[in-house]
Structures are given as C-alpha cells and as structure tokens.
Amino acid sequence: MAFLLRGANRRRWEWPSAELPWLPAGEIPAAPFGDVSPSTDSALSVWLVEDDQSNLERVVGVVAAGRRHVDKFDYALVEESAIRGLGIEIQRSPEACPDEEASRRWHHNVIRLTATNLNAIVQLIRSEGRVERVLKPRVEAIIRNGMDSGQINPARLQKSLLDSLS
Amino acid sequence: MTTPYASAPSHSSVDPLVSGGLPEEHQIVVVHSEPRSIPKLSASLLLAFHLGVRSSFESALSAPVSFIENVSSITPELNAKRALLDVLHCLPTEALQDGMTLEIGVGIAKNLREFGTPFLDNLVSIALTCDAPAEALSHALRWTGRLRDPDSIHERALILTRALEANSAVVRDGASLGLVELGAAAVLPSLRAAVEREQNVTLRHDLQQVVEYLESKS
Numbered sequence: 001m002a003f004l005l006r007g008a009n010r011r012r013w014e015w016p017s018a019e020l021p022w023l024p025a026g027e028i029p030a031a032p033f034g035d036v037s038p039s040t041d042s043a044l045s046v047w048l049v050e051d052d053q054s055n056l057e058r059v060v061g062v063v064a065a066g067r068r069h070v071d072k073f074d075y076a077l078v079e080e081s082a083i084r085g086l087g088i089e090i091q092r093s094p095e096a097c098p099d100e101e102a103s104r105r106w107h108h109n110v111i112r113l114t115a116t117n118l119n120a121i122v123q124l125i126r127s128e129g130r131v132e133r134v135l136k137p138r139v140e141a142i143i144r145n146g147m148d149s150g151q152i153n154p155a156r157l158q159k160s161l162l163d164s165l166s
Numbered sequence: 167m168t169t170p171y172a173s174a175p176s177h178s179s180v181d182p183l184v185s186g187g188l189p190e191e192h193q194i195v196v197v198h199s200e201p202r203s204i205p206k207l208s209a210s211l212l213l214a215f216h217l218g219v220r221s222s223f224e225s226a227l228s229a230p231v232s233f234i235e236n237v238s239s240i241t242p243e244l245n246a247k248r249a250l251l252d253v254l255h256c257l258p259t260e261a262l263q264d265g266m267t268l269e270i271g272v273g274i275a276k277n278l279r280e281f282g283t284p285f286l287d288n289l290v291s292i293a294l295t296c297d298a299p300a301e302a303l304s305h306a307l308r309w310t311g312r313l314r315d316p317d318s319i320h321e322r323a324l325i326l327t328r329a330l331e332a333n334s335a336v337v338r339d340g341a342s343l344g345l346v347e348l349g350a351a352a353v354l355p356s357l358r359a360a361v362e363r364e365q366n367v368t369l370r371h372d373l374q375q376v377v378e379y380l381e382s383k384s
Contacts, residue, residue, distance in 0.1 A: 009367075010339075010368060013368070014368055017335075018366075034260075064265065068266050069266040069268055071308070072264060093295055135375065136343070137346065
C-alpha cells in the first residue's frame, strides 16, 4: 500500500470551520484546490512514498531543497490505490531536482486530469488522506543530512537556500 | 499589482495613509525625496491638487507650533505603516508559498532597521485585525522571528506572542511559526495559553507541536 505525497498548506484543509460561516453545508471551499493546481497539460506532480514510509523524509528533503529558503513543510498523503481507484492515471516521470536518484525512483505525475478528477482528489485527501507538517528545524536537518550523504547535490540548490542553511 | 494607495481616491474616500486622519485644513501629502515610482508620485501630486492641499513648506510657515510637532510625530508612523503595507503586497497571492517569500523577508529586515518599534507595532496591529492578506501576514510573522537581530529579540517575541490572538487562524499559525524561528523558550507560557484557547482543532495540534519543539530545546 504505497502513498502519494503532494506539498500542501494545512490551513487550506480546515472545513467545516467556525471561520467559514459562509460555506453552504456539504460544499467544499475553494482553498484546498490551491494545493492541487495542475500544470498547463493537466498533470499533477506527486511523489511516491513506500508502504513503510521509509523514503518519506528523503522525499520531504528533495521537495524542500527546491525552494528559495528553508521553511516548514506541509504535505498531503493519500493511498496510491485510492487515486487509481478513481480511474486516474499515474505515470512515473523523473524531473530535474537536487536529488536525481529520488526523482528517478519516486517522482510521478497524475495525468489527464479533469475538473471532476480534481474535485474527487480533494474529497479523497479530506476523507481518507492526511495533511501533515514538518517544522522548519527538522526540514533543515533533513536537507543537511541529504547533502552530507551525497543524496542532495548542493550545486543544484539556490544560493539563497544555501545561505539560509548556514 | 495594486496596493491600497496606488490610485488617487475620491474626495470622500481619502486614504488615511495620506491624510493621517487630520482635519482637512491640516491635511498634507508627503512627497518622498526618492519616490518609488513615477505613477505613485503622480497620483500623490494629482491628489494634492484635487484636494487643494497646501505644500508642506507653505503649511509649516503658517501652522502653529503644536501642529508642526504633531506632523513630525505622525509622519514616521505613517511611513512605517506604508512601508509595511508595501511589504505585505510585494508578492501576488499565488506566489505566497512556503520557502518562496524572500522578498517579504528582505522588506521586513530593511524596514525594521529603518523604523524600529513603530514598524513592529504596525505589524501586530494589522495582524490582529487581519487588515492585509492573511497568508502574507503569516509569512511576515515567520520572517519577523527569522531575522538575525539579537537587539530586537524581545520586541519581536512580544509581537509574535500578541499575534497569537489574531482573528485569523492563518495569522495565528504564522505567529507560532515565527516563534519556532525565534526559538525562545520564554514564550512557552503564551504558547500554552494559545493552545488552551484555540478552537480550530488542526491549528491546536500545530500549536501543540510548536510547544513540544520549544520544550525540547529548553
């Protein structure tokens, strides 16, 4: 039972909430769709996380290492089989990033997405998935560990991110 | 990108940043020696002409001493607020992503250096009422905690703990993340109180995570 990870913002996934009195019963607010914004060819970048989640921190590290400075990292995690169960295609798709091996092994795109698919994915994350947080000090440690072990190539990091590590 | 004061307002909706809430006969338009943009300068001059406002030089010649003192104490505060709003609107909403808000950090650092405490006072005031985009405020508060400025650490800790009482959950979250950056265990009592009163279940969990992190450091 592998999982799919997508970078997210935990504050987008809070409903029903006293802070959303305007939201009609049974409706989804638009906010979580900001975390599943597809590319121009209707694909969504995701990372495969193994059944035992043994590569979870490495995936967190590679995504966070692509940023301009270190910050906390929120992510949504949902079972891969549940996404496939919606009839949605998932395609292995390595991309340029600071940890090329991780990208080769675990980066995927959810492809040929429709608006209906996106709605179903949001509902699925909300009902069966998890949206978790890694605080900044841990993210920083993960990136450092990745560089020390040679998994993350410092030459592929933005200078501002390297500066924020020092 | 539109800022709240980029366009010339009508007479009935004068921007408080321009008028400063002064009686009309005392209204002034501050023209900076180094205007950030020609359109803003033009808008300021157009507004001055539209309102029939006297130049500050002319006002100063005829104004009573008390008025001159008022103006000199209000102007830095207005400038601090204007600078803060500039920072909070420097990135479009879609660019406000974790790890991607360097411009906000640069703005916070520059203006804290320039304006000092009034800048932080304005930040907490706007944060409490959420008078700016909540996500921008969240990132501004994180940067406030992130700055490497030991001289202002107590003021920044105070601002961040006060912002834990903001109306917006996004802003309260940003304040707690700023406290992680600050890494000061002295704020733990305020954070624990914030956990106790937090009604939002997932945010309460996040605040508790911050408490546990700071406890582990102390």
